[in-house]
Amino acid sequence: MNWQIHLPALVLAIPLLGAFASPVAGLGGRNVRNGWMIFISITTTAMCLLLLQKVLADGTAVYVMGAENWNLTLPSGLSWPIRIILQVDAFSAFMAVVGSIAALAGAFFSLSFMDKFTGLEKFSALYFLLVTGMLGMQLTGDLFNFFVFLEIASVASFGLIAFWRDRPEAVEASFKYMIVSTLSAMFILIAVGFLYGRYNAVNIAAVARMLHMGYAEKIALVFLVVSLTMKCGTVPMHMWTPDAYAEAPAGVTCLLVGVSQASLYGLFRVCFSLYGASLGSSVIPWTIIVMGVLSMFIGVTMAVIQKEIKRLMAYHSVSQIGYILLALGVGLLALRDPQAMADYGFTAMKGGIFHIINYTMYKGLLFLTAGAVYYAAGSRNLNELGGLASVMPHTTFMFFIAAAAIAGIPPFNGFVSKLLIYQSTFAVYPLLAVVALVTSVLTLASFVKVFQTAFLGPAKKKFANVKEVPGSMLIGMSVLTIVIIALTLFPTWTLSHLVEPAAKALVDQAGYISAVMGGGL
Amino acid sequence: MNPLSVVVRTICDVFAWFIGIFGIYIIIHGHLTPGGGFQGGAVVATMMAFLLVSYGGKKTLSFAKTGLLSAMETTGLLVFIGAGLLGITSTLFFNFLAGQGGIFGAAVPIGPNSGVLNSAGTISVMNMAVGLEVIGGLSLIILYMFKGIRLFDNASESGETGHDR
Amino acid sequence: MTGNAPFIIVGVIFFLGLYAILFERNLIKIAIGISLLEASVNLLLIVLGYRSGGSIPIFTLAGEVRRMVLPTPQALTLTAIVIGLATSALLLSLIMLLYRHYGTLDVREIRRLRG
Numbered sequence: 043m044n045w046q047i048h049l050p051a052l053v054l055a056i057p058l059l060g061a062f063a064s065p066v067a068g069l070g071g072r073n074v075r076n077g078w079m080i081f082i083s084i085t086t087t088a089m090c091l092l093l094l095q096k097v098l099a100d101g102t103a104v105y106v107m108g109a110e111n112w113n114l115t116l117p118s119g120l121s122w123p124i125r126i127i128l129q130v131d132a133f134s135a136f137m138a139v140v141g142s143i144a145a146l147a148g149a150f151f152s153l154s155f156m157d158k159f160t161g162l163e164k165f166s167a168l169y170f171l172l173v174t175g176m177l178g179m180q181l182t183g184d185l186f187n188f189f190v191f192l193e194i195a196s197v198a199s200f201g202l203i204a205f206w207r208d209r210p211e212a213v214e215a216s217f218k219y220m221i222v223s224t225l226s227a228m229f230i231l232i233a234v235g236f237l238y239g240r241y242n243a244v245n246i247a248a249v250a251r252m253l254h255m256g257y258a259e260k261i262a263l264v265f266l267v268v269s270l271t272m273k274c275g276t277v278p279m280h281m282w283t284p285d286a287y288a289e290a291p292a293g294v295t296c297l298l299v300g301v302s303q304a305s306l307y308g309l310f311r312v313c314f315s316l317y318g319a320s321l322g323s324s325v326i327p328w329t330i331i332v333m334g335v336l337s338m339f340i341g342v343t344m345a346v347i348q349k350e351i352k353r354l355m356a357y358h359s360v361s362q363i364g365y366i367l368l369a370l371g372v373g374l375l376a377l378r379d380p381q382a383m384a385d386y387g388f389t390a391m392k393g394g395i396f397h398i399i400n401y402t403m404y405k406g407l408l409f410l411t412a413g414a415v416y417y418a419a420g421s422r423n424l425n426e427l428g429g430l431a432s433v434m435p436h437t438t439f440m441f442f443i444a445a446a447a448i449a450g451i452p453p454f455n456g457f458v459s460k461l462l463i464y465q466s467t468f469a470v471y472p473l474l475a476v477v478a479l480v481t482s483v484l485t486l487a488s489f490v491k492v493f494q495t496a497f498l499g500p501a502k503k504k505f506a507n508v509k510e511v512p513g514s515m516l517i518g519m520s521v522l523t524i525v526i527i528a529l530t531l532f533p534t535w536t537l538s539h540l541v542e543p544a545a546k547a548l549v550d551q552a553g554y555i556s557a558v559m560g561g562g563l
Numbered sequence: 564m565n566p567l568s569v570v571v572r573t574i575c576d577v578f579a580w581f582i583g584i585f586g587i588y589i590i591i592h593g594h595l596t597p598g599g600g601f602q603g604g605a606v607v608a609t610m611m612a613f614l615l616v617s618y619g620g621k622k623t624l625s626f627a628k629t630g631l632l633s634a635m636e637t638t639g640l641l642v643f644i645g646a647g648l649l650g651i652t653s654t655l656f657f658n659f660l661a662g663q664g665g666i667f668g669a670a671v672p673i674g675p676n677s678g679v680l681n682s683a684g685t686i687s688v689m690n691m692a693v694g695l696e697v698i699g700g701l702s703l704i705i706l707y708m709f710k711g712i713r714l715f716d717n718a719s720e721s722g723e724t725g726h727d728r
Numbered sequence: 729m730t731g732n733a734p735f736i737i738v739g740v741i742f743f744l745g746l747y748a749i750l751f752e753r754n755l756i757k758i759a760i761g762i763s764l765l766e767a768s769v770n771l772l773l774i775v776l777g778y779r780s781g782g783s784i785p786i787f788t789l790a791g792e793v794r795r796m797v798l799p800t801p802q803a804l805t806l807t808a809i810v811i812g813l814a815t816s817a818l819l820l821s822l823i824m825l826l827y828r829h830y831g832t833l834d835v836r837e838i839r840r841l842r843g
């Protein structure tokens with residue numbers, strides 16, 4: 043039997059096994075624990091890549107947990123699916139690859155970064171639970187399972203953010219995140235309840251097939267949009283983002299960036315695949331666009347005034363999420379109109395999806411370099427740092443790559459995705475493109491400031507005996523650097539082989555439904 | 564927390580057994596009646612709270628070994644995922660024991676009946692695994708929270724040990 | 729009207745919980761608010777899963793003719809309760825840590841992270 047059909051399940055089972063066996067691996071001492079962490083991370087990433095390859099070759103993959111056969115979506119002639127179904131189309135697989143690469147880099151980085159702390163087998167267990175939650179959100183084809191994986195990810199991330207529990211700020215950040223996250227999870231559960239009460243199903247494809255807009259559906263949609271935008275940190279509810287990102291250990295922040303993408307994935311899965319053409323009015327697309335624009339602008343203006351390096355980067359991630367929301371909101375706006383879709387909608391979606399991978403890679407790398415600076419120099423305050431370029435050349439180089447990419451300087455990958463977003467949003471409403479451009483300029487200004495103050499300038503006496511960070515941290519950072527450079531060198535290949543299938547899969551609601559429901563009913 | 568009076572301790576001696584037995588009953592009958600691994604495990608874990616209240620912290624902590632409870636937790640989780648992975652010749656979490664005879668795979672008669680205990684295949688195994696995990700996990704939560712209360716009494720300026728940074 | 733009573737109760741509990749989260753100043757009261765919210769949502773799931781004329785979906789209690797409701801919402805609720813327990817335990821632990829660090833349970837004084 044071809045083992046590749048089990049890939050969707052293995053992608054979830056391997057990190058879950060990694061999490062559960064971490065305490066056992068911890069008994070074997072430091073090397074066994076580190077080896078286990080690396081082994082599981084690499085295997086998970088490899089599985090995600092294989093899954094992406096399989097999905098791109100064979101089309102949408104479904105996997106029915108616990109059935110006699112992996113493709114038995116409608117057992118004994120029932121008209122709706124009853125088991126837990128994983129459904130992986132090109133967009134899900136793409137997101138899973140993005141998330142697992144961030145997780146791999148974070149795991150490598152954490153080996154040395156966390157080495158001097160105790161309780162690392164718990165750290166590793168929580169880390170892999172977070173990976174499982176993130177991948178589960180991206181692969182599941184079931185609304186309630188989405189909630190379960192979201193909660194797994196949330197609970198694991200509360201623990202990880204507060205991992206330095208003797209720091210009051212970390213506990214405070216975790217508490218804040220916990221309130222927001224629990225509230226949003228409850229909203230999702232309410233929405234699931236409403237949809238279940240209406241259609242007797244929680245499978246996304248089954249609900250999407252029967253969906254007709256009514257009051258219950260509208261309430262569910264509002265709850266879903268509100269909660270998922272809360273979870274990915276857009277502007278009205280962004281205040282948890284800088285706290286949580288700044289206070290978590292750096293390797294975890296890199297993974298949290300990937301996890302916020304999973305919430306974003308949920309938002310677009312709901313908007314495109316669950317509601318899709320029956321979304322009716324353009325209220326929701328415009329809400330998403332306005333939220334995106336506000337996030338972009340407010341995030342970047344807050345970032346410019348920050349003094350602490352990780353907090354500054356965290357505000358930038360609010361602003362970068364805004365770009366993705368703006369692009370996919372424009373795509374959603376054009377969804378019902380084939381002409382508009384061909385004119386600008388599809389370009390916007392390509393830009394947005396390309397920005398997802400770019401954003402995760404360079405933002406993860408930025409957080410890792412900030413962690414490296416903190417590890418080596420012992421400070422995160424920009425007023426104290428300076429002249430690190432001479433003592434930490436590798437970190438400086440990688441920071442430069444990431445900063446250039448996030449600022450959208452032409453040859454880099456950030457420029458390509460931003461250009462696609464400018465082009466398409468200009469066609470909708472020129473002001474949107476103007477705001478996006480201004481944001482980009484402010485981003486550049488802000489990172490020039492960081493680069494100037496932290497890395498350039500005369501070497502300070504205080505940092506004279508600062509050394510380059512240990513090897514595993516450099517490996518973690520170079521994983522992301524290599525991906526950024528590859529995306530920079532081959533943007534056309536990436537666009538046509540990875541981004542376009544993902545965008546097509548997102549738009550193709552009928553294909554998503556028929557993969558589970560078949561032609562019947 | 565100081566030990567309570569001899570009346571409370573005697574009642575605890577008697578009822579702790581019933582709590583334990585009732586919890587295990589809920590775990591084992593998880594596939595037939597309301598309940599299951601989590602609910603039964605939670606019932607058993609209340610025993611720990613019960614002992615903590617009646618016997619006081621010092622005595623409870625002396626016989627409740629956190630290492631053993633952690634081991635229970637990990638074993639439960641590994642058995643759970645292992646039972647899932649063993650079914651992977653069909654699918655992940657496939658119930659490969661059901662209907663195969665043996666202690667987990669008795670056939671179920673069709674039509675209304677009062678239930679056959681040894682019929683659920685891997686569901687029973689997973690219920691027991693989850694039960695073990697929840698007993699360990701919830702007892703640990705109760706114990707750690709209790710230890711956390713104690714930490715307030717002697718919170719010194721030096722912060723905690725062992726979690727240095 | 730009596731058919732709507734469960735929904736009214738759900739709404740009342742939900743808004744009580746939301747009020748506690750948004751306006752209460754004591755961390756423990758916020759935790760209570762979150763628990764109330766979880767309880768109301770669980771209740772909502774159960775209520776929405778009921779179909780008129782259905783009986784409880786327990787295998788050993790199945791009669792000859794009565795129809796059982798689909799047990800999906802019950803299963804969902806059990807899962808949500810388990811998750812709620814994990815969240816509550818972590819929430820209370822964090823509150824303990826916060827109290828230890830700040831010496832207060834007042835949210836107005838726990839704000840070292842700003843701007």
